[in-house]
Amino acid sequence: MQMKAGRSARSCFHLVYLVYNINHFIVMEEKKLNERESLELITRMIQETKNKLEVGDGNVLLIWGYVSVLTAILVYVMAIILDGNPWVNWLWFLIPLIGYPVMKREERKEANVKPHSSSYIDKISSGIWKSVGIIACVFVAICIALMFCGYNCWVLMFAYAFIIVGFGSVAQGIIIRERSLTFGGLFSIAAGGVVTSCAICNIPLYMAWAIPLYILCFTLMTIIPGHIINRKAKKLCRKN
Numbered sequence: 001m002q003m004k005a006g007r008s009a010r011s012c013f014h015l016v017y018l019v020y021n022i023n024h025f026i027v028m029e030e031k032k033l034n035e036r037e038s039l040e041l042i043t044r045m046i047q048e049t050k051n052k053l054e055v056g057d058g059n060v061l062l063i064w065g066y067v068s069v070l071t072a073i074l075v076y077v078m079a080i081i082l083d084g085n086p087w088v089n090w091l092w093f094l095i096p097l098i099g100y101p102v103m104k105r106e107e108r109k110e111a112n113v114k115p116h117s118s119s120y121i122d123k124i125s126s127g128i129w130k131s132v133g134i135i136a137c138v139f140v141a142i143c144i145a146l147m148f149c150g151y152n153c154w155v156l157m158f159a160y161a162f163i164i165v166g167f168g169s170v171a172q173g174i175i176i177r178e179r180s181l182t183f184g185g186l187f188s189i190a191a192g193g194v195v196t197s198c199a200i201c202n203i204p205l206y207m208a209w210a211i212p213l214y215i216l217c218f219t220l221m222t223i224i225p226g227h228i229i230n231r232k233a234k235k236l237c238r239k240n
Contacts, residue, residue, distance in 0.1 A: 058225065060107075063099060064099050065223035067102070074094070096136075128168050155199045161217075163192035165185075166186070169221040170189070195210065
């Protein structure tokens with residue numbers, strides 16, 4: 001009886017051990033499968049975003065790029081005409097005053113012409129640029145508050161244009177795998193590092209080089225990528 005009981009106990013133990021190994025194997029396989037499915041899903045989402053390019057998808061970049069560059073040129077010219085009068089810096093507010101209404105009108109026009117549901121990647125991209133816009137509003141509020149206290153820290157907005165907007169371009173470029181956006185953003189961040197270092201070290205930021213640098217950065221991270229994206233969209237539309 002004892003031998004039978006021992007054999008029975010060993011059989012139960014082997015059965016439990018076998019069930020445990022089977023369950024462990026199933027869990028590990030499901031984990032591998034889930035990890036693989038997750039990677040495939042991310043890859044597919046990115047590829048679908050690239051394949052979903054439509055003519056005009058680069059227009060928002062072009063709007064902000066051209067408005068920013070043309071405003072910078074206007075500020076540069078007026079500074080020369082008015083012999084460096086600091087009041088010309090108020091012209092920078094033309095960027096949001098012109099850019100935002102034009103962008104919203106473009107978005108409404110595109111929504112009427114080619115309505116489509118937003119993907120998760122679209123929502124991420126929208127979140128990035130909304131964050132960039134919110135930071136701009138916060139920085140402007142800081143500059144205005146300090147201005148009424150007798151301090152001039154508007155150079156903060158210059159650093160914002162290079163670094164924060166540059167970061168947004170890098171993030172957007174990584175998401176949609178557009179190298180021109182990523183390169184332009186990285187170049188702008190590097191330029192922002194130079195501008196910020198000059199401000200910290202009390203090195204004068206002369207318009208003679210600061211504004212041309214600004215124009216170059218916005219050309220690289222908005223205008224050129226915007227045209228490239230529209231050109232790729234046209235090619236994709238011809239193939240389809």
